[in-house]
Amino acid sequence: MGFVRLTIVGLIVMTAAYFLISLYSRSVRREKLEKRWAAEHPGATDMAARAAYVEKGMAEYHASLRPKLILLVYVIPVIVVAAIHIVTTYY
Template sequence: MALIRLFLIAFVVLTVIYVSLSLYSRARARDRLEAEWDTGDIAGPREDYVQQGLATYDSSLRRKLILGVYIVPMTLVCVTIYLVNFA
């Protein structure tokens, strides 16, 4: 029962961290795209350029790497529990 409670609390905390990182990373991508449009000779409306860039960002590797927030800590906890109990 204690293990389930640990994983539940960890999942909630990691979800808060994941959402925060996702929002921060997306805001940084938006700022970068807006700065590129402001300084460059990019044709078309600014909002269209930003939306197209954010669509590209949504399918990027960086976006998927943020999921490591879940994978790395949970894997470390599982390995530690295994090593303490069975090794």
Template sequence: MALVRLLFIAFVVLSVIYLSLSLYSRARAKDRLEAEWDAGGFDIPRDNYVRAGLTDYDGSLRRKLILGVYVVPMSLVCIIVYLVNFA
């Protein structure tokens, strides 16, 4: 029961960290796209350029790597619990 409580609390904390990282990374991508548009001479409006770039960002590897915030710590906790109890 203690493990379930630990994993639940860890999940909540990791969710806050994931949300923060996700919002920060998306804001940085938006700033980068706006800076690219300001620096270059694009034919399309700024909002359309940024929206298209953020759509590309949503499918990018960086966005998927942020999910490691959940996978790595939870895996380490499970491995440690297994090694302490069964090894």
């Protein structure tokens, strides 16, 4: 019963961490794209072009490796708990 509770609480915590890290990473990327647009187009007032530039950059971001690496939030804790269990049980 304790293992089931640990699993449920662990999944809830890992899911919350995944969403928070994912939101933070996307917001940082969006901010960098907006700053890059401002640096490349000083004084530009065309908000549609800016939005298209940022959306294109965000699409490239979502296709990159970084969002996939955030999934390690699920993998690493499971490996650590399994390793601790194996070490304490068999050694």
